[in-house]
Amino acid sequence: VFDVLIVGAGHGGAACAIALRQVGFAGTIGLVGDEPELPYERPPLSKEYLSGEKPWERLLIRPASFWTERAITLLPGRRAVSVDSDARTVSAESGETFGYRKLVWATGGSPRRLTCDGHDAVGVHAIRTRADVDRLIGELPGVTKAVVIGGGYIGLEAAAVLRKLDKAVTLVEAQSRVLARVAGEDLSRFIEAEHRAQGVDLRVGTGVESIVEEDGRATGVRMADGELLTCELVIIGVGIEPVVAPLLAAGAEAAGGGVVVDAHCRTTLVDVYAIGDGAARPSRWAGGATLRIESVQNATDQATCVAKLIAGASEAPYDAVPWFWSNQYDLKLQTVGLSVGYDATVLRGDPATRSFSVVYLHEGRVVALDCINATRDYVGGRALVVNGATPDRSVLADPAVALKTL
Ligand code: FAD
Numbered sequence: 362v363f364d365v366l367i368v369g370a371g372h373g374g375a376a377c378a379i380a381l382r383q384v385g386f387a388g389t390i391g392l393v394g395d396e397p398e399l400p401y402e403r404p405p406l407s408k409e410y411l412s413g414e415k416p417w418e419r420l421l422i423r424p425a426s427f428w429t430e431r432a433i434t435l436l437p438g439r440r441a442v443s444v445d446s447d448a449r450t451v452s453a454e455s456g457e458t459f460g461y462r463k464l465v466w467a468t469g470g471s472p473r474r475l476t477c478d479g480h481d482a483v484g485v486h487a488i489r490t491r492a493d494v495d496r497l498i499g500e501l502p503g504v505t506k507a508v509v510i511g512g513g514y515i516g517l518e519a520a521a522v523l524r525k526l527d528k529a530v531t532l533v534e535a536q537s538r539v540l541a542r543v544a545g546e547d548l549s550r551f552i553e554a555e556h557r558a559q560g561v562d563l564r565v566g567t568g569v570e571s572i573v574e575e576d577g578r579a580t581g582v583r584m585a586d587g588e589l590l591t592c593e594l595v596i597i598g599v600g601i602e603p604v605v606a607p608l609l610a611a612g613a614e615a616a617g618g619g620v621v622v623d624a625h626c627r628t629t630l631v632d633v634y635a636i637g638d639g640a641a642r643p644s645r646w647a648g649g650a651t652l653r654i655e656s657v658q659n660a661t662d663q664a665t666c667v668a669k670l671i672a673g674a675s676e677a678p679y680d681a682v683p684w685f686w687s688n689q690y691d692l693k694l695q696t697v698g699l700s701v702g703y704d705a706t707v708l709r710g711d712p713a714t715r716s717f718s719v720v721y722l723h724e725g726r727v728v729a730l731d732c733i734n735a736t737r738d739y740v741g742g743r744a745l746v747v748n749g750a751t752p753d754r755s756v757l758a759d760p761a762v763a764l765k766t767l
Pocket residue numbers: 368369370371372373374393394395396403404405406407439440441442467468469470488489490515604636637638639654655656657658660684685686687688
């Protein structure tokens with residue numbers, strides 16, 4: 362029996378174990394994960410790890426010695442399949458059962474799969490784990506043409522890396538613009554133009570009919586209009602499904618595809634917390650709407666909140682302002698706040714200079730910023746979001762006025 366059992370050894374799980382020790386928690390900690398590796402950073406998987414610029418060792422969240430020194434018991438290679446919240450146990454596919462006093466569920470999500478013909482052909486890849494990317498990298502030498510399905514961050518980042526590696530890339534997005542779920546139109550159009558300028562054949566507003574295969578290997582993508590895009594590699598980046606089935610089967614309440622948690626990341630099961638990509642909660646940064654946020658910041662800040670609560674170090678609810686980043690080519694995108702439910706945008710700077718920001722407003726209040734190669738706006742804008750500032754729009758639109766002065 363562990364005093365704290367954490368299921369999922371990714372960003373949230375690792376951060377929770379680290380934070381528990383940081384605040385002086387002396388009980389036993391078990392960290393169960395289904396991957397074989399030590400906890401590692403996921404963002405480089407579609408960026409510098411895929412491109413070969415960052416070696417595996419630099420992705421580790423902490424070296425092996427750290428976990429031993431802190432007496433955190435790593436239990437890799439175990440997939441948790443069920444939770445018994447009365448007996449306070451978690452069972453793994455391996456047949457092992459782990460007891461807990463407090464359970465922290467931090468399993469993230471698994472890539473959403475396509476259901477069309479050919480979706481499981483050899484040469485069709487998702488990007489979520491190291492194993493996914495190692496498989497993909499192993500195939501790259503034989504690839505001249507790739508099709509990326511999905512114009513979210515991961516698809517766009519993968520397309521950028523493949524172009525750097527001199528592969529021909531077609532990116533297909535079913536919605537009318539890329540990043541439609543997470544950004545406003547100005548940003549989408551800018552990103553689309555950048556990818557086209559880098560040689561990506563970008564198709565928006567068009568669906569995929571099937572993946573064509575020969576002898577079990579993908580050889581192309583058939584579009585809804587009948588066109589065949591030939592390729593040797595297909596990358597699917599169409600979002601994730603939170604891994605919460607064991608918790609829901611144990612009786613936890615569900616929402617937004619994930620598991621419901623309160624302001625302290627507590628699920629509706631006694632002494633069971635959930636953090637990260639799979640945890641849905643009302644966010645004041647989204648006008649109180651219940652949502653899941655898929656970012657490193659969200660997972661690690663929720664982890665710290667839960668660790669402090671369990672260790673008795675703080676009762677403060679989770680309330681951190683969301684932020685996120687993405688790198689594509691030489692573009693550094695930084696986002697703060699949530700651009701949901703905005704009613705106006707202000708463009709700050711000229712996209713043609715490749716350094717500008719989009720400010721999102723709701724009833725005059727700054728709710729979010731997307732900053733492209735504009736770290737000063739990101740830093741200054743953060744305070745505007747946190748304070749719900751209502752600056753004059755013409756001042757906001759003037760890049761000569763530093764946001765931190767508003
Ligand atoms: P994860 O970090 O995914 O950890 C969950 C762990 O639990 C995984 O190891 C998983 O294998 C394991 N697991 C799943 N099911 C089970 C089970 N049943 N039993 C045991 N273990 C299980 N965010 C940013 O902020 N910026 C970025 O630039 C960015 N880039 C990204 C690029 C890629 C390619 C990906 C995949 C994600 C990126 N993200 C980025 C998102 C970010 O990585 C996630 O939001 C974050 O990892 C969520 O943390 P988590 O702890 O919820 O899940």
